[in-house]
Amino acid sequence: MEQPPLAKSFHHMALEVSEPETSIAFYRDVFGLKLTERHQASEVEAIPVELIFLRLAGNHHDLVLAHNPAKTYRKAADMNPLDGPPGFHHFAFEYNSREDWLAQLERVEKAGMEIVRGPVVHSPWHPRGEGSWGENESFYILDPDGHRIELFCDMASIGNDGSFIDAYGQKIEGPVVDEI
Numbered sequence: 001m002e003q004p005p006l007a008k009s010f011h012h013m014a015l016e017v018s019e020p021e022t023s024i025a026f027y028r029d030v031f032g033l034k035l036t037e038r039h040q041a042s043e044v045e046a047i048p049v050e051l052i053f054l055r056l057a058g059n060h061h062d063l064v065l066a067h068n069p070a071k072t073y074r075k076a077a078d079m080n081p082l083d084g085p086p087g088f089h090h091f092a093f094e095y096n097s098r099e100d101w102l103a104q105l106e107r108v109e110k111a112g113m114e115i116v117r118g119p120v121v122h123s124p125w126h127p128r129g130e131g132s133w134g135e136n137e138s139f140y141i142l143d144p145d146g147h148r149i150e151l152f153c154d155m156a157s158i159g160n161d162g163s164f165i166d167a168y169g170q171k172i173e174g175p176v177v178d179e180i
């Protein structure tokens with residue numbers, strides 16, 4: 001493959017958790033993360049897991065917790081502390097611009113790689129939005145071991161008053177979520 005457009009950053013991680021309430025309390029108490037949005041499994045058809053969006057400051061989310069109510073999770077209390085966690089959900093790379101993101105989408109398609117989800121606009125507000133959350137445009141691929149990787153651009157930021165600002169500096173009419 002030719003040289004790829006470089007991502008701006010390794011952005012968020014989405015961890016599977018066995019008990020959402022316990023994990024929300026942990027990340028709030030230990031790291032001071034704010035709870036931005038919380039959505040039930042299948043609230044959007046394509047997302048059969050509960051999703052919990054947490055942030056440090058202005059990013060729409062820095063950490064996502066995912067919980068599948070249909071799954072039986074191994075409990076941390078039953079594990080050797082040096083053994084593995086309940087499960088991996090996905091991690092994400094952010095691109096500098098929509099142009100770079102589109103170039104990477106084209107490159108991945110040309111290489112014949114499978115796009116397992118998207119391209120999709122994660123938004124309940126955007127005219128092309130799927131109903132899901134973050135205001136970003138994303139597609140997803142798998143690494144050779146099946147780890148799901150999100151590639152995205154244009155995620156909203158959240159101002160001090162909890163208002164959502166799109167990637168181009170415009171206030172999004174509707175959501176105001178300092179902390180829920």
Ligand SMILES: [Fe+2]
Pocket residue numbers: 012014064090092150
């Ligand atoms: Fe994500």
